Amino acid sequence: xxxxxxxxxxxxxxxxxxxxxxxxxxxxxxxxxxxxxxxxxxxxxxxxxxxxxxxxxxxxxxxxxxxxxxxxxxxxxxxxxxxxxxxxxxxxxxxxxxxxxxxxxxxxxxxxxxxxxxxxxxxxxxxxxxxxxxxxxxxxxxxxxxxxxxxxxxxxxxxxxxxxxxxxxxxxxxxxxxxxxxxxxxxxxxxxxxxxxxxxxxxxxxxxxxxxxxxxxxxxxxxxxxxxxxxxxxxxxxxxxxxxxxxxxxxxxxxxxxxxxxxxxxxxxxxxxxxxxxxxxxxxxxxxxxxxxxxxxxxxxxxxxxxxxxxxxxxxxxxxxxxxxxxxxxxxxxxxxxxxxxxxxxxxxxxxxxxxxxxxxxxxxxxxxxxxxxxxxxxxxxxxxxxxxxxxxxxxxxxxxxxxxxxxxxxxxxxxxxxxxxxxxxxxxxxxxxxxxxxxxxxxxxxxxxxxxxxxxxxxxxxxxxxxxxxxxxxxxxxxxxxxxxxxxxxxxxxxxxxxxxxxxxxxxxxxxxxxxxxxxxxxxxxxxxxxxxxxxxxxxxxxxxxxxxxxxxxxxxxxxxxxxxxxxxxxxxxxxxxxxxxxxxxxxxxxxxxxxxxxxxxxxxxxxxxxxxxxxxxxxxxxxxxxxxxxxxxxxxxxxxxxxxxxxxxxxxxxxxxxxxxxxxxxxxxxxxxxxxxxxxxxxxxxxxxxxxxxxxxxxxxxxxxxxxxxxxxxxxxxxxxxxxxxxxxxxxxxxxxxxx
Amino acid sequence: xxxxxxxxxxxxxxxxxxxxxxxxxxxxxxxxxxxxxxxxxxxxxxxxxxxxxxxxxxxxxxxxxxxxxxxxxxxxxxxxxxxxxxxxxxxxxxxxxxxxxxxxxxxxxxxxxxxxxxxxxxxxxxxxxxxxxxxxxxxxxxxxxxxxxxxxxxxxxxxxxxxxxxxxxxxxxxxxxxxxxxxxxxxxxxxxxxxxxxxxxxxxxxxxxxxxxxxxxxxxxxxxxxxxxxx
Numbered sequence: 003x004x005x006x007x008x009x010x011x012x013x014x015x016x017x018x019x020x021x022x023x024x025x026x027x028x029x030x031x032x033x034x035x036x037x038x039x040x041x042x043x044x045x046x047x048x049x050x051x052x053x054x055x056x057x058x059x060x061x062x063x064x065x066x067x068x069x070x071x072x073x074x075x076x077x078x079x080x081x082x083x084x085x086x087x088x089x090x091x092x093x094x095x096x097x098x099x100x101x102x103x104x105x106x107x108x109x110x111x112x113x114x115x116x117x118x119x120x121x122x123x124x125x126x127x128x129x130x131x132x133x134x135x136x137x138x139x140x141x142x143x144x145x146x147x148x149x150x151x152x153x154x155x156x157x158x159x160x161x162x163x164x165x166x167x168x169x170x171x172x173x174x175x176x177x178x179x180x181x182x183x184x185x186x187x188x189x190x191x192x193x194x195x196x197x198x199x200x201x202x203x204x205x206x207x208x209x210x211x212x213x214x215x216x217x218x219x220x221x222x223x224x225x226x227x228x229x230x231x232x233x234x235x236x237x238x239x240x241x242x243x244x245x246x247x248x249x250x251x252x253x254x255x256x257x258x259x260x261x262x263x264x265x266x267x268x269x270x271x272x273x274x275x276x277x278x279x280x281x282x283x284x285x286x287x288x289x290x291x292x293x294x295x296x297x298x299x300x301x302x303x304x305x306x307x308x309x310x311x312x313x314x315x316x317x318x319x320x321x322x323x324x325x326x327x328x329x330x331x332x333x334x335x336x337x338x339x340x341x342x343x344x345x346x347x348x349x350x351x352x353x354x355x356x357x358x359x360x361x362x363x364x365x366x367x368x369x370x371x372x373x374x375x376x377x378x379x380x381x382x383x384x385x386x387x388x389x390x391x392x393x394x395x396x397x398x399x400x401x402x403x404x405x406x407x408x409x410x411x412x413x414x415x416x417x418x419x420x421x422x423x424x425x426x427x428x429x430x431x432x433x434x435x436x437x438x439x440x441x442x443x444x445x446x447x448x449x450x451x452x453x454x455x456x457x458x459x460x461x462x463x464x465x466x467x468x469x470x471x472x473x474x475x476x477x478x479x480x481x482x483x484x485x486x487x488x489x490x491x492x493x494x495x496x497x498x499x500x501x502x503x504x505x506x507x508x509x510x511x512x513x514x515x516x517x518x519x520x521x522x523x524x525x526x527x528x529x530x531x532x533x534x535x536x537x538x539x540x541x542x543x544x545x546x547x548x549x550x551x552x553x554x555x556x557x558x559x560x561x562x563x564x565x566x567x568x569x570x571x572x573x574x575x576x577x578x579x580x581x582x583x584x585x586x587x588x589x590x591x592x593x594x595x596x597x598x599x600x601x602x603x604x605x606x607x608x609x610x611x612x613x614x615x616x617x618x619x620x621x622x623x624x625x626x627x628x629x630x631x632x633x634x635x636x637x638x639x640x641x642x643x644x645x646x647x648x649x650x651x652x653x654x655x656x657x658x659x660x661x662x663x664x665x666x667x668x669x670x671x672x673x674x675x676x677x678x679x680x681x682x683x684x685x686x687x688x689x690x691x692x693x694x695x696x697x698x699x700x701x702x703x704x705x706x707x708x709x710x711x712x713x714x715x716x717x718x719x720x721x722x723x724x725x726x727x728x729x730x731x732x733x734x735x736x737x738x739x740x741x742x743x744x
Numbered sequence: 745x746x747x748x749x750x751x752x753x754x755x756x757x758x759x760x761x762x763x764x765x766x767x768x769x770x771x772x773x774x775x776x777x778x779x780x781x782x783x784x785x786x787x788x789x790x791x792x793x794x795x796x797x798x799x800x801x802x803x804x805x806x807x808x809x810x811x812x813x814x815x816x817x818x819x820x821x822x823x824x825x826x827x828x829x830x831x832x833x834x835x836x837x838x839x840x841x842x843x844x845x846x847x848x849x850x851x852x853x854x855x856x857x858x859x860x861x862x863x864x865x866x867x868x869x870x871x872x873x874x875x876x877x878x879x880x881x882x883x884x885x886x887x888x889x890x891x892x893x894x895x896x897x898x899x900x901x902x903x904x905x906x907x908x909x910x911x912x913x914x915x916x917x918x919x920x921x922x923x924x925x926x927x928x929x930x931x932x933x934x935x936x937x938x939x940x941x942x943x944x945x946x947x948x949x950x951x952x953x954x955x956x957x958x959x960x961x962x963x964x965x966x967x968x969x970x971x972x973x974x975x
Contacts (some may be wrong), residue, residue, distance in 0.1 A: 154796040156758030193884025423855045448761035570946035
């Protein structure tokens with residue numbers, strides 16, 4: 003007994019009824035297949051769209067906000083930055099290498115579609131515990147996939163996150179952010195225009211890979227049936243970075259020479275998406291000849307051609323007079339180019355079996371793109387939220403000194419295991435490499451250089467997420483995540499100008515999950531408004547559920563900041579022998595909390611209590627102060643105090659520089675491992691400490707000297723005393739011993 | 745006039761703009777040379793830069809060696825002009841038999857991108873001419889297949905003839921005898937895995953790559969003599 007076709011394709015009975023209303027008749031199978039992919043959660047945001055409108059999207063630097071392939075911000079000097087973040091969670095769970103690789107490929111296409119040269123990738127990654135063999139397989143496969151694709155396509159990977167938690171064992175999070183640089187004049191949007199213009203398909207021939215990837219794979223939870231899940235593996239696409247590299251070069255040359263009217267990458271939902279979106283955005287129609295589409299193998303059905311997610315393809319809208327020049331550029335770059343469609347004035351997307359052949363599908367183009375249902379799904383605060391909030395971590399027994407030291411060492415992990423596998427230096431831009439609070443890059447790219455003789459300017463990138471905070475309180479947790487990301491940029495001397503988000507949540511049909519999503523969006527909106535950072539794009543990844551359990555809510559943000567005077571010697575998270583260690587930020591009661599802290603969750607198995615609240619007025623003052631101290635080089639080292647608290651932040655500075663310290667934390671284990679916003683550690687030359695503290699006082703930021711750097715031990719007075727050598731050993735060995743390799 | 749350096753571009757090459765930028769920083773003139781070109785015109789020296797020529801199909805350099813431009817590169821090499829292969833370019837030059845040996849997958853079987861310390865072993869090459877043996881240089885590597893190998897007698901010969909020009913102080917990839925770069929018998933064809941162009945400014949943390957590229961440009965200038973390749 004089989005389910006009806008529309009349900010097999012992922013459409014509900016109500017959605018089928020809507021389609022019948024739009025068409026005034028029953029859809030045929032091809033039409034149904036196109037609606038199924040375009041109205042999938044992944045493509046249509048049908049569960050989240052009702053909430054996303056609450057995010058602030060305006061800002062002085064914003065050139066293009068949400069809704070296009072990427073957000074674009076003005077970087078000055080005639081240059082602009084295009085930025086986007088995406089998830090490739092479900093494909094990576096099934097086929098880690100290809101899932102991650104095609105995630106990288108997809109996000110890069112979103113960027114060069116806008117006319118930008120992709121110059122940086124960031125990969126926030128979250129996996130199940132490394133003790134679990136499957137999670138190890140996923141983690142190592144994902145890192146290899148990013149390395150294998152990103153390196154050969156020629157886009158440096160300059161940072162990201164690497165985190166392990168049990169909730170990701172069945173459903174890892176593989177998010178990827180890409181930034182591109184463009185001369186403002188090359189900005190191009192994904193829209194078709196001009197009746198009679200041609201739709202030219204560039205890149206790979208179309209095969210059967212990835213059919214229904216956005217619907218049956220990305221927009222459904224993983225079940226308990228391992229065999230059924232493994233059978234979805236062919237829904238994962240296969241990437242070819244060499245094809246993509248040629249596609250980048252050919253596309254940028256086409257745009258430089260103004261040979262295209264509009265251009266759109268083919269990603270989720272393939273040709274159905276690219277043709278309907280370009281037509282819908284341009285207010286036109288399109289005829290597509292499925293027979294003209296170059297195929298990888300014979301015998302594809304029209305519905306397969308229209309919904310295949312074969313990678314490394316673009317759809318360019320070209321005036322007939324320019325077709326010869328387009329072919330010439332593509333021939334030179336060895337990129338296949340084929341006319342597959344024509345822009346019409348009808349507003350309809352028609353799929354034809356040959357130009358004069360049978361009409362296989364005939365639907366309003368905009369209906370695929372814009373008429374997807376918007377669901378106001380029920381929200382409910384989970385019953386356990388109150389219980390958790392009341393479960394104060396103050397009840398946890400204070401650990402012994404020995405235990406504090408071993409807990410500290412257990413939290414240390416050198417991320418170079420991952421980033422050494424990534425080319426993070428291409429384009430001679432990477433001033434601060436992965437592993438720091440934020441990556442710092444020179445603002446320059448082939449084809450997008452600053453004016454001759456202009457002093458170097460830079461930009462900084464940070465990606466941040468914290469499932470522990472957001473599991474406890476998605477609204478307050480998301481506020482803290484945004485606050486931390488902006489502070490990370492300040493630690494690199496940059497001021498935040500834009501934010502993109504990747505909202506990774508569980509099954510939206512669970513009211514608790516919808517509540518988490520709604521709360522997180524509110525928290526993000528509050529923080530972005532308070533800190534003056536516009537949201538320029540985002541991605542929503544739902545159905546991150548396996549075996550009936552939703553992941554902890556994991557909104558991930560990527561922030562972009564500008565640096566006006568880029569000079570060598572950007573301070574990073576390091577100590578300098580003989581330096582003073584200063585702590586800026588709130589002090590005293592309520593400044594930090596063990597609730598949702600890494601120590602409580604990972605070392606004491608406790609998740610409960612109330613998060614420390616962020617005071618945005620103070621936070622903005624800390625952000626501005628730190629950015630200027632860094633810009634003026636008044637500090638030798640700087641590190642934001644984030645997860646793991648003061649103890650871990652100090653230890654990270656020590657191992658990164660091979661320099662010990664003696665410091666006072668106060669407050670016992672809460673003082674060491676408690677987490678709270680707006681706190682930054684500085685290492686200064688002793689002669690400058692008073693000046694730095696006076697600067698802090700003058701803007702109302704509390705600050706104090708808590709110790710000094712030097713020696714070969716990590717000493718937190720009255721609490722922890724461990725040798726630098728054992729800290730270094732723990733730091734370096736953590737990932738190789740968990741995941742294997744050098 | 746400043747020497748004119750041709751920087752070869754295959755489909756899949758990705759370091760060409762970086763090499764041009766570093767060379768221009770040193771006052772050289774640079775021109776991108778498309779792989780289909782057969783005539784290098786008035787070019788004084790050639791750099792085959794890093795990347796993934798032809799997607800490293802079959803193995804790195806295996807397709808690129810058949811490109812039309814490689815005939816012209818071989819002619820320049822035979823005539824004594826400076827020819828430098830960086831990373832993937834080194835792999836191309838070994839596949840083209842302009843340099844001996846081969847680059848196999850790294851020990852540890854993973855990609856490695858990191859700063860390395862190099863030691864100048866011999867000044868018998870256009871890349872190290874005038875540099876003091878023993879000089880240490882900080883230059884990053886970025887490769888999966890950088891593990892240099894050759895039969896023992898070839899390695900012996902390279903060492904005996906002073907054709908091992910750069911060694912790693914701490915071997916990042918398993919290369920035989922810590923070899924980071926070698927040269928042809930004439931010293932004018934050089935291949936190395938590290939990327940000198942990535943050590944070309946204080947912002948990048950090292951300017952040591954300019955020491956090597958500067959030596960290359962001096963060598964290119966010297967080869968502009970009447971006996972050189974000005975045709």
